[in-house]
Amino acid sequence: MKQLEHRDRVVIRFAGDSGDGMQITGTQFTNTAALLGNDLATFPDYPAEIRAPAGTLPGVSGFQVHFASDDIFTPGDAPDVLIAMNPAALKVNLKDLPRNGILILDADEFNKRNLKMAGYESNPVEDGSLAGYRLFAVPLTSRTETALAAFDNLTVKEKRRCKNFYALGMAYWLFSRSMDSTVEALKQRFAKKPQYAEANTVAMKAGYAYCEASEEFQVRYEVPPAPTKPGTYRNIIGNEALAIGLVAAAGRAGVPLFYGSYPITPASDILQYLAGYKNFDVTTFQAEDEIAAVGSAIGASFGGAIGVTGSSGPGIALKGEAIGLAVMVELPLVIVNVQRAGPSTGMPTKTEQADLLQAVFGRNGESPVVVLAASTPSNCFPMAFEAVRIATKYMVPVILLSDGYLANGSEPWRLPEGIGDLPEVRIPFHTDPKDFKPYRRDAATLARAWVKPGTPGLEHRIGGLEKQDQTGNVSYDAANHQKMVQLRQEKVQRVVADVPDLKVHGPDRGKLLVIGWGSTFGAIHSAVRLAQADGLKVAQAHLHHLNPFPANLGEVLARYDRVLCPEMNTGQLRMLLRARYLVDVQGLNKIEGQPFRVREVLTRIQEMA
Amino acid sequence: MSQQAPVLDKKHFESDQQVRWCPGCGDYAILASMLKVFAEMGVDREKIAIVSGIGCAARFPYYVNTYGFHTIHGRAPAIATGLKIARPDLHVWVVGGDGDLLSIGGNHFLHALRRNVTIKILCFDNRIYGLTKGQTSPTSEVGKVTKTTPLGSLDRPVNPISLALASEATFVARTADTWGNHFREVMLAAAAHEGSAFVQILQNCVVFNEDSWEPVVGRDRREENALFLENGKPLRFGRNKDKGIRIRGSDPEVVTVGEGGVAEGDLAVHDEKDESLAYLLSRLEPPRFPMPVGIFRRVGGLVALEKGIASQREEATRKKGKGDVMKLIHSGELWTVKR
Ligand code: SF4
Numbered sequence: 001m002k003q004l005e006h007r008d009r010v011v012i013r014f015a016g017d018s019g020d021g022m023q024i025t026g027t028q029f030t031n032t033a034a035l036l037g038n039d040l041a042t043f044p045d046y047p048a049e050i051r052a053p054a055g056t057l058p059g060v061s062g063f064q065v066h067f068a069s070d071d072i073f074t075p076g077d078a079p080d081v082l083i084a085m086n087p088a089a090l091k092v093n094l095k096d097l098p099r100n101g102i103l104i105l106d107a108d109e110f111n112k113r114n115l116k117m118a119g120y121e122s123n124p125v126e127d128g129s130l131a132g133y134r135l136f137a138v139p140l141t142s143r144t145e146t147a148l149a150a151f152d153n154l155t156v157k158e159k160r161r162c163k164n165f166y167a168l169g170m171a172y173w174l175f176s177r178s179m180d181s182t183v184e185a186l187k188q189r190f191a192k193k194p195q196y197a198e199a200n201t202v203a204m205k206a207g208y209a210y211c212e213a214s215e216e217f218q219v220r221y222e223v224p225p226a227p228t229k230p231g232t233y234r235n236i237i238g239n240e241a242l243a244i245g246l247v248a249a250a251g252r253a254g255v256p257l258f259y260g261s262y263p264i265t266p267a268s269d270i271l272q273y274l275a276g277y278k279n280f281d282v283t284t285f286q287a288e289d290e291i292a293a294v295g296s297a298i299g300a301s302f303g304g305a306i307g308v309t310g311s312s313g314p315g316i317a318l319k320g321e322a323i324g325l326a327v328m329v330e331l332p333l334v335i336v337n338v339q340r341a342g343p344s345t346g347m348p349t350k351t352e353q354a355d356l357l358q359a360v361f362g363r364n365g366e367s368p369v370v371v372l373a374a375s376t377p378s379n380c381f382p383m384a385f386e387a388v389r390i391a392t393k394y395m396v397p398v399i400l401l402s403d404g405y406l407a408n409g410s411e412p413w414r415l416p417e418g419i420g421d422l423p424e425v426r427i428p429f430h431t432d433p434k435d436f437k438p439y440r441r442d443a444a445t446l447a448r449a450w451v452k453p454g455t456p457g458l459e460h461r462i463g464g465l466e467k468q469d470q471t472g473n474v475s476y477d478a479a480n481h482q483k484m485v486q487l488r489q490e491k492v493q494r495v496v497a498d499v500p501d502l503k504v505h506g507p508d509r510g511k512l513l514v515i516g517w518g519s520t521f522g523a524i525h526s527a528v529r530l531a532q533a534d535g536l537k538v539a540q541a542h543l544h545h546l547n548p549f550p551a552n553l554g555e556v557l558a559r560y561d562r563v564l565c566p567e568m569n570t571g572q573l574r575m576l577l578r579a580r581y582l583v584d585v586q587g588l589n590k591i592e593g594q595p596f597r598v599r600e601v602l603t604r605i606q607e608m609a
Numbered sequence: 610m611s612q613q614a615p616v617l618d619k620k621h622f623e624s625d626q627q628v629r630w631c632p633g634c635g636d637y638a639i640l641a642s643m644l645k646v647f648a649e650m651g652v653d654r655e656k657i658a659i660v661s662g663i664g665c666a667a668r669f670p671y672y673v674n675t676y677g678f679h680t681i682h683g684r685a686p687a688i689a690t691g692l693k694i695a696r697p698d699l700h701v702w703v704v705g706g707d708g709d710l711l712s713i714g715g716n717h718f719l720h721a722l723r724r725n726v727t728i729k730i731l732c733f734d735n736r737i738y739g740l741t742k743g744q745t746s747p748t749s750e751v752g753k754v755t756k757t758t759p760l761g762s763l764d765r766p767v768n769p770i771s772l773a774l775a776s777e778a779t780f781v782a783r784t785a786d787t788w789g790n791h792f793r794e795v796m797l798a799a800a801a802h803e804g805s806a807f808v809q810i811l812q813n814c815v816v817f818n819e820d821s822w823e824p825v826v827g828r829d830r831r832e833e834n835a836l837f838l839e840n841g842k843p844l845r846f847g848r849n850k851d852k853g854i855r856i857r858g859s860d861p862e863v864v865t866v867g868e869g870g871v872a873e874g875d876l877a878v879h880d881e882k883d884e885s886l887a888y889l890l891s892r893l894e895p896p897r898f899p900m901p902v903g904i905f906r907r908v909g910g911l912v913a914l915e916k917g918i919a920s921q922r923e924e925a926t927r928k929k930g931k932g933d934v935m936k937l938i939h940s941g942e943l944w945t946v947k948r
Contacts, residue, residue, distance in 0.1 A: 299691025463679025
């Protein structure tokens, strides 16, 4: 009789060659966990190369899933279970697996050639170096082949490629999961090649049956559903949530969406998702370069569409001049920056949040824009929506910061039920020729009127040269320039009316406030909760609006003896907070291309609280 | 164009802004002719949008009472592309100089043309940087002495017509600032063209590169040095129209009809659809040859980008139905947590 043990939370990591299908394996496991009602968070870790030579360390691809019966906010610091499909995957990932962790290996792959390629002198499966782990060295490849013996229509190579589903079947057994949704997903994925769907299904079931029958596997685990808020959920990655957010906002406004972009990791997905939404009055344009991408979006905005461009840091650097143009001509424009590790080309597949100062200041002249940042994968939806709403309401460029971790990471998203749950986006195009002046402003927002070309009687010219207040005519007048610079600044500042006050999680005054922005939310939140559970007087605040800041930010900062700001950069928000509020904010700065672990934040909190 | 074309005159298209080019600049003639062209197009001014980059030429939109957008250096074709895609109903013109369009904006120039988006790109080519006060440009001749090339420019110039042809432009033409009638005909043809159109305008910068085009454009010189292209007609030029271009194999040569046994029938005949001929013609220039002017290439019947995009959108809508935001949000694998 097998034993069933209860667990509150489990972290499982699938690792293998980039050709081994680890991303799809992880995604399937995730979807099953989601359907079962677990709370979850995922973290795919892609290699930089598309297909590095098989068996090498740079070719290792990983996918980590954290699933739980209570609410969680990160993909987990360290895996409880590591499934390594070859020696290289073991080599790269073993350091993260705690002692006594479950380790499943494909024994077939631990041959001389692969061991050498991964830099092993001797075979770890045999030399006793893995003694501290619960090791299951299973010949996955040959077992998969055997299970698929009857498939005459598949080559040996094709059969072997199903081994990731054999491993997935084992993981399903280990965590008492149903295989149904994966069977269904395979049918859909391989609708045109049913033999693949069938072979993968058979391989998966064989993996499951093997664990069930084998003496080796005595314990299986159960992670019950999390008591989440009632509602309808789906699992979502950040880039998809962001794309849907843009579409939803444009749809709510009833104005066409134009997305001009140039392929760049990790932002390309957004262009790809949007290209599939053409029936939503969405136009996508793959431009010749980053400058044309933003240029086309500005052109579309001039024409009365919601112009959006998206990229990552290097591309944003190229767009700087054009963003300045949008500042000057006061057209709405949304610029998405899915940040990655820099500088220069940096580490394209790794995450970082080092473009904050670029977003706030990175243009010539006094060139203020609104800056927003999403904090979790599903939060990319409301933030994208908000970016469109603010850009069109204030006639101003809005930079929305995401990052590689949010872009590809996933979590359950509690869906808005009806269109009424989404904020209103009202865009009144100006059509009245009476007393028209291109730079006449709304008294409250300071926004100028948005006029679509084609409107009779309102012909006018705009441009990047300094312009006279109201008329928009070119002007080099000294006093006028000062006035216009201040007006553009003031306009961005007035967006604060649309920025909710910063809320604090924890004591509303006291010893320590941990403040963050962007994708560090999960790690900070988990760490703060653990610290609070230990009785530490610590609070958390997380910024989604980086320019302008929430109106009460200065006052919140002043209520705590000490302020800690963990960031995946050398201290960019910290610099802004210090400059603006004269508060001696302390930093915790990780610039490794990897997200924070909860433990890293917690240790610092314990030192400071 | 609407059926009851409003009767418009040049004044209708003049803006209230004071024109600020140097006295005598070729841009004045271009502006005057373009105002007439706009009037003749029979499209009212709110339907026209002029997008420009940076440079002397790029001030153009301020002087025309249509919608106008003076953007940033080199990017006008990209911005105009976005505008035209978003608003296929507008007549979109791009204005820039040789530096703007061919140097800093070279990449956008290439791609705007190859995409066949219906924008008209006018290059005011004066072979010099004017606004920055006299530096060498991508069309300046080798050896040209400018402020940045005191010992003469070493860069070989780019030929805008060849470049436009190589960029797959479906309408490519050349005219000159002061050629009222020729200018007007070329521009009206460009206006009527569906797809991207490029027109090189030989323009005189009186301050920094005076009379650079004089041998071709000048009143007394043009008949000898310019070859006026007419579709379906033999390539003839000269004061008495007695000279012509004969092509042997792929080598063009100047011949005189009636001399050395050359008959009219020996001359090459212009064909706006012939790609290789257009390219060959683009390479001709004085002193060995006359400079061809007029329409080098005009190919219709290709789907313009903005139409292709619109029809893909319609097709997607027909197939999937008009997008419903709530359905999009509620797609994928869902699960429900009950109260
Ligand atoms: S510098 Fe040359 S091109 Fe510029 S306005 Fe003066 S004459 Fe015209």
